[in-house]
Amino acid sequence: MGRAEEVVSMLPQHRDVIVVGASAGGVEALRTLIAGVPGDLAAAIAVVLHMPAGGTSALPQILRRFGNLPTVTASNGAPLRPGTVYVARPDHHLVLIDDEVALSHGPTENGHRPAINALFRSAALSLGPRVIGVLLSGVLDDGVAGLVAIKAQGGLVVVQDPADALYPGMPENAIRNVAADYVLPAAEIGPLLGTLTKENSVEPASSPSSLLRLENEIARDQRTSTDYQANGVGVSSGLTCPDCQGVLSELTSADGRYRCRVGHAWSVEALLEAQGGVFERALWTALRSLDEKRNLAERMCRDARQRGNERLVERYQQMADEARQAAGVLRAHLTGLPASPEPTGDG
Incomplete structure (x- = not known):
């Protein structure tokens, strides 16, 4: 790295990328959150809502009607533009690569594609302290591992108050496993994001773990048949994958998570x-x-x-x-x- 690049990398950065995940009860929470986001938001927002694989999603139209920002269905290779909301497509993971949107047909995670963890991990790996991760209403714990990655890479974590969520499972799991920076009702998260994106990001990103890199490659469909034991990040669990009946490896550097050789990912609860x-x-x-x-x-x-x-x-x-x-x-x-x-x- 040259002297000029080193100086630039040390300059304060704005948190200009917001990643949002939701499941059951998520449409209401997203609608409320987006309605509160200021129209001059200097950040891009990427949204994953658990949805069936078939058919189309009306979520972009819903959020466009209630919010102040342009809202589009995510398309592969689209640049991340400040003040724009990108919504995941059914049956595709939404991931971020540097300052671009990417779609993949990688293995399901906790039975979902798109999966919240896939989006959150990719943002943490590519954008580090520029990221704000937001987890809303839902059951079980998809998104929790992704929030852990965002926090480890210097990003901020915002969780919907479980008392405000129609389904408090995901927010409760997040609060138990991640040191959330803010826990708020959905109506208060939108204005907060406007404030946070005007502040400088000062936390440097730590060196990403080999597990984070590996899981991100799988979500991007670059590693669809991986031997986790050979890579030193997993041990055989003796359990089988509900999706493909393959043997599951327990990820040794994660808290109770599993992957099969195909790449299907599971938390303990899921x-x-x-x-x-x-x-x-x-x-x-x-x-x-x-x-x-x-x-x-x-x-x-x-x-x-x-x-x-x-x-x-x-x-x-x-x-x-x-x-x-x-x-x-x-x-x-x-x-x-x-x-x-x-x-x-x-x-």
Whole structure:
């Protein structure tokens, strides 16, 4: 680095990039936040809201109607312009590379694409102390690891007050795991951002960890099949990925997070939730199989009776009764309703 570049790098910088993440209840929180942002904001805003992979998002139109800033759907390679809001596209990670927007189809994180962590990590790695990270209403803990990265790289962390959030899970997890600089209702965050972006950033960025660089490359779809153990940042967990059933590595320099070789990422809470969903789907599959077994056994019982074979009638009726009883217990567990006796078959 030359003397002139060194002097420039030491000059105070404005915090001119704001990254915002939200999930359940996030539309209301985002609408309130954006409505309070001043029209002369000297910073770009990038927004990720968890959304289904298919279809389109009306979020840009919603925020445009309630806010004072131009709001656009993020497009690959677009420059980050102060006073503009960039909204993630469905089924694409929104990441920042220096002062540009980038889209990727990298592996899901906590079952989401776009994922909040992917945006937050990329901003922390590329822009360091210029970044303000904002986490709003939602369940579980997507975005928390990203806030940790933003804080480590000299950025500021703002969290919606859980008492103000429709779904307080994400804000509560953030407050437990990150030393948030501000915890405020959504209505107060917009004006705060106007103030913070006028201040100089004085905290230098620390050297990014190898894990931060690696995870950012995965989100950008540059490393889609990574051996975390070989890279020294993971150990085999003995658990499987709910998305692809691959073996999960536990990331050794992170707090309770996992990655599979494909790159799917999971926090402990999201993994537990997803495994619960896998288990429930398996139970429903088992219930369907028991109902089909009962129906088939009853059909065979009727056929055996018509042929006058009482030995087979007894055998098939017993199989039908056993399947009926097992299905009743399983159905009661899945629905939360008491098992009701069903009439026995024709036998």
